[in-house]
Amino acid sequence: MMKNFYPDLYVENISSITASMLSKMGMEAVVLDVDNTLVPHNDPNPTAEVTAFLENMRAGGIKICVVSNNRYERVKPFCDAIGVEYFVHDALKPRAYGYEKAGEIMGVEREKTAAIGDQIFTDVWGGNRAGCFTIMVKPIDVKSENIFIKFKRLLEKPFIKRLRNGDVK
Numbered sequence: 001m002m003k004n005f006y007p008d009l010y011v012e013n014i015s016s017i018t019a020s021m022l023s024k025m026g027m028e029a030v031v032l033d034v035d036n037t038l039v040p041h042n043d044p045n046p047t048a049e050v051t052a053f054l055e056n057m058r059a060g061g062i063k064i065c066v067v068s069n070n071r072y073e074r075v076k077p078f079c080d081a082i083g084v085e086y087f088v089h090d091a092l093k094p095r096a097y098g099y100e101k102a103g104e105i106m107g108v109e110r111e112k113t114a115a116i117g118d119q120i121f122t123d124v125w126g127g128n129r130a131g132c133f134t135i136m137v138k139p140i141d142v143k144s145e146n147i148f149i150k151f152k153r154l155l156e157k158p159f160i161k162r163l164r165n166g167d168v169k
């Protein structure tokens with residue numbers, strides 16, 4: 001159970017993740033969170049880092065699906081802006097539903113899918129439950145988050161401390 005709250009990998013940001021590194025680990029696809037993983041919460045504008053990350057994935061043959069708990073109105077225009085065709089909105093993370101749906105859409109098994117996100121009790125927990133390889137990034141801008149996410153950040157603290165100390169797994 002507690003193991004579900006730790007990612008397989010903890011990195012600074014998406015720029016630390018490359019297609020060749022994922023391929024070496026046997027990954028064929030990525031499931032991407034949007035808010036505070038790719039851009040600040042509800043920010044509609046993709047950055048140069050996001051564009052470069054996606055180009056690297058595509059060039060390396062890694063399939064891409066966005067899985068977000070945010071609404072269609074947030075997710076669809078953002079996916080259009082970054083040229084990502086596959087997405088699941090209202091994904092209900094940490095349920096496995098969004099990851100399962102992403103796997104079906106992409107035709108990739110979940111053990112060959114890296115789930116990337118910034119929240120332990122949403123992205124990491126959900127990705128682990130679904131049987132994905134989980135990668136946690138640091139949130140881009142916590143100031144953009146609402147009170148519910150701020151509360152979850154407090155609960156994340158002891159887990160992140162253990163991750164930083166490297167006493168996990």
Ligand SMILES: [Mg+2]
Nearest residue numbers: 033035036118
């Ligand atoms: Mg997020």
